[in-house]
Amino acid sequence: MDKKNNFSFFIFISFAIIFSILSYIKDPWQDELFTKYLISNDFGEILNILKNDNNAPLYYYILHIFHLVFGKSIFSLRIFSIILILVSGVMGGIILKNLSINKIPFYIFYLFPLPLYFSSEARCYALIIFLSTLLFYEITGKKRFFPLILYSVLLNYTHYLSFLYIIYFLYDLIFYKKKQNILIIAFIILLSLPLFFLIKDQPIESLNWTKYFLKNYSLFTFFSFLFIYTNINLYSFQPVLKNFIFSIFGYYILFLSLWERLLRYLSIPFALNFIIIFSISYLYKNIYVPLKVESFFFVPFFIFISKFLSKSGKTYDFVRNFFIIILILLFAHNFLKICKPNLALIQISNIINDFGKDANICTIGIWGLTIEYLLEKEGMENKLIIFPPSQNSHLGWCDFKLSKEDINILKKEIIESNKPYLVLWHKDSPYLKRLKDILPPNITVYLYNDFYFFYKK
Numbered sequence: 001m002d003k004k005n006n007f008s009f010f011i012f013i014s015f016a017i018i019f020s021i022l023s024y025i026k027d028p029w030q031d032e033l034f035t036k037y038l039i040s041n042d043f044g045e046i047l048n049i050l051k052n053d054n055n056a057p058l059y060y061y062i063l064h065i066f067h068l069v070f071g072k073s074i075f076s077l078r079i080f081s082i083i084l085i086l087v088s089g090v091m092g093g094i095i096l097k098n099l100s101i102n103k104i105p106f107y108i109f110y111l112f113p114l115p116l117y118f119s120s121e122a123r124c125y126a127l128i129i130f131l132s133t134l135l136f137y138e139i140t141g142k143k144r145f146f147p148l149i150l151y152s153v154l155l156n157y158t159h160y161l162s163f164l165y166i167i168y169f170l171y172d173l174i175f176y177k178k179k180q181n182i183l184i185i186a187f188i189i190l191l192s193l194p195l196f197f198l199i200k201d202q203p204i205e206s207l208n209w210t211k212y213f214l215k216n217y218s219l220f221t222f223f224s225f226l227f228i229y230t231n232i233n234l235y236s237f238q239p240v241l242k243n244f245i246f247s248i249f250g251y252y253i254l255f256l257s258l259w260e261r262l263l264r265y266l267s268i269p270f271a272l273n274f275i276i277i278f279s280i281s282y283l284y285k286n287i288y289v290p291l292k293v294e295s296f297f298f299v300p301f302f303i304f305i306s307k308f309l310s311k312s313g314k315t316y317d318f319v320r321n322f323f324i325i326i327l328i329l330l331f332a333h334n335f336l337k338i339c340k341p342n343l344a345l346i347q348i349s350n351i352i353n354d355f356g357k358d359a360n361i362c363t364i365g366i367w368g369l370t371i372e373y374l375l376e377k378e379g380m381e382n383k384l385i386i387f388p389p390s391q392n393s394h395l396g397w398c399d400f401k402l403s404k405e406d407i408n409i410l411k412k413e414i415i416e417s418n419k420p421y422l423v424l425w426h427k428d429s430p431y432l433k434r435l436k437d438i439l440p441p442n443i444t445v446y447l448y449n450d451f452y453f454f455y456k457k
Contacts, residue, residue, distance in 0.1 A: 011107045016086055019119040022335060023078035027342035032122040033369035036072055039064040051201040058157035059124035074122060081126035085110070085119035088126075091133035092299065096306050098141050099262065103310040103320070111327040113334050114298050120338060124158050125295040131155045132299040139168060139266070140303070145180060149187045156192040160199065161296055163192070164276060167269040176265065250301070257304040270300045347449045348424070349374050352382075355455040356422035362387055362414050364425035364435065385414070388431075402434055411438060415456070424453035 028036075038046055038060050046060050063080055070076040093106020109115060118125040135151040138144055148169075155162035166185055173181040257267035277293055309320040348370060352361065360383040363371050368386040375382055388406035414421050415438075425431065427450055439445065445454045 008105065008107065011105075012086070012090075015089070015107065015110045016082065018335070019082045019085065019116070020079075022116070022338060023082060023120045024075050026120050026338055027345055028074045028122075028373065029342055029344070030366055030369055032074055032077070033373050035060070035063065035122045036074060036077060037369055037372075039067050039077070040072060047198070050198065052203065052206065054202050054206040055124070056157050056159055056195060057198070058154060059127050062127070063122070077122035078120060081121060081123070082119050084126040084130040085115045088130045088133045088299075089115065091130075091137055092302055095133065095137050095140055095299075095303060098137070099303065099307070101303075101306050101310045104306040108306070108324065108327070109302060111324070111331050112298070112302070113330065114294055116331060116334055117338065118295065127158050128155065128162070128295045129298060131158060132296065135165065136266075136299050136303070143178075145184065148184055149191070152184075152188045153191045156188070156195060159296075160195070161277070161293055164273045164296070167272050167276075168266075171269045171272075172265060253304050253308045256308060260307065263304065263307060266300050266303060270297065270304075273297075344450065345370065345374065347451055349378075351424055351448055351451060351453050352378075352380075352422065355453070356382060359420040359422045359455065360385065362410075362421055362423040364388075364423065364429060364431055367424070367426065387414075402431060407434070407438060415440065415443070417456075421456045422453065423456070424451050426450060427452055 038049055041049065041064075043061060043064065046064065047057055050057055050060070063077060066080050067077060070079060089106055089109035092109040096102075096104055096106070115129065118129060131151055131154050135148070135155065138147045138151065152162070152165055152169075155165060166188060169178075169181040169185050169188075172178040173185075254267060254271065257263045258271065260267070274297070309316065309323060344367075348367065352371070352374060357380070361371060361375075362385040364387045368384065372384055374380075375384065387410055388402055414423060425435070427447065429435075429452075436445075439454070443454050443456060445452055
């Protein structure tokens with residue numbers, strides 16, 4: 001190896017170590033605990049459980065096989081994401097090389113917040129980024145028939161929004177007369193048809209959590225969207241100046257890419273998908289799709305910004321060096337931010353240790369998996385009940401509508417029971433009003449930070 005290759009290998013290993021450290025010390029949260037719960041089942045049961053959810057199955061199937069070898073601890077499951085992100089960075093570098101973008105080293109890919117964040121999560125977004133690099137490797141390269149179909153179908157089976165990648169093939173078909181794209185689109189749709197049967201079975205209630213974002217974020221989200229590439233707080237779409245400044249920078253780069261002949265076949269479909277996603281968000285109010293869709297945009301955005309930064313001239317040299325310094329500082333900031341303890345875990349743990357050591361525990365809403373994780377971690381064997389029962393084995397993942405039967409079970413088996421019970425729920429639970437209506441006056445409800453709870457002897 002020459003010095004350049006030795007240095008690249010050293011940087012690659014350094015990022016592998018950094019991602020591993022982060023994944024080991026980061027607290028899990030509900031999404032990852034759902035992943036752990038889901039992949040513990042066999043293939044058939046995984047599909048049955050997903051019928052109560054809103055996810056596609058491929059990631060969970062692959063991770064199910066992965067966990068049989070590496071175990072199912074949260075860190076073991078995150079190793080899969082680390083591998084995917086590391087390989088994605090290498091593929092990103094190959095894509096840049098194919099496009100003659102030579103001044104940007106491949107490891108800049110890892111400095112962006114999204115690879116950092118998704119490498120430390122046992123969720124499907126690292127797989128989306130990985131498959132996206134494979135797809136755009138083909139789109140920007142030889143455009144081989146079978147790989148284009150394969151990667152597109154795999155993406156669809158990873159996340160439903162991947163269907164929007166068809167826009168790239170439609171654009172090539174309409175404006176570049178690539179007639180083979182007719183067959184490519186047809187095969188992608190045909191091979192993805194089984195997903196529509198799964199989507200048909202998945203309840204609309206599984207998307208209730210998105211209503212939080214509909215209530216709290218405005219149309220300014222649209223103008224702040226590209227800020228997410230430089231800020232790890234992926235839930236922060238507030239209309240503050242720093243978001244808007246970074247978004248202007250992002251839109252400026254996108255605008256230049258629209259006029260760059262080399263990148264036009266990427267940038268115009270990118271912009272169309274961007275518009276489609278936000279149109280869906282504000283026209284169809286049952287879902288709010290901008291959350292996490294940055295994983296679909298990241299690879300082309302990485303190409304656009306790399307092309308911009310690779311331009312020659314003193315001004316571009318200054319901008320490139322300045323941007324890389326900013327990325328390094330943000331990387332350090334984001335790393336420390338992700339390392340912060342999960343406050344929800346701390347709060348629930350404190351409540352359980354103070355009141356629930358010798359009691360049955362009932363959690364209301366989406367916190368069943370979190371409490372199950374804490375009990376397992378502390379070696380406690382408390383009986384755990386998830387409310388409402390209509391969620392069955394879904395362990396409180398979604399907030400479903402309460403039935404009369406649910407209310408009756410809560411009254412008879414918990415409130416009127418002779419057994420000691422600790423009952424807790426989040427202060428933003430959609431069940432809050434119904435619960436207050438059915439609780440007898442002799443039960444005192446306490447608020448501890450973000451959680452309501454009562455203890456019944």
